[in-house]
Amino acid sequence: MRWEHTLEIDTPAASLWAATLDVDALPTISPTTMSAIERLDPGPLRPGSRVRIKQPRQAARVWTVTETEAPTRFVWETTVGRARMVATHVIEPIGPSSARNTLALELTGRGAGLLGRLLGRTFARVLATENAGFKRLLESAGAPAA
Secondary structure, X not given: OEEEEEEEEOOOHHHHHXXXXXXXXXXXXXXXXXXXXXXXXXXXXXXXOEEEEEOOOOOXXXXXXXXXXXXXXXXXXXXXXXXXXXXXXXXXXXXXXXXXXXXXXXXXXXXXXXXXXXXXXXXXXXXXXXXXXXXXXXXXXXXXXO
């Protein structure tokens, strides 16, 4: 099962990429979907890096980075029971000062169908909320430049 949300953001793609990799800021960008972030490995995010994420009404989970293709693609994954959850961030430059941000969540494995039916609307809402947080951060006055 897969959910996806795309939003155009008035910011250079490089700024959106920098915000995407600043996972420590996720609770500020999207406080209703992220409660706490703990980096488990030093240095820049790269395949194999792990991050413990606490989300409201959920147990903390460790997400492992599986792909980073600067400045356009970031993928990390975790498990929920026997299901595998993969979150993908894709950034497409639209012009020098605008980018398209696509956030996707895919569930596979045993239990994915049931989990998707139970929480699919929540997953869709979380993706939209997080994307709106990136837009708000990056389009606000004084947004950091990459």
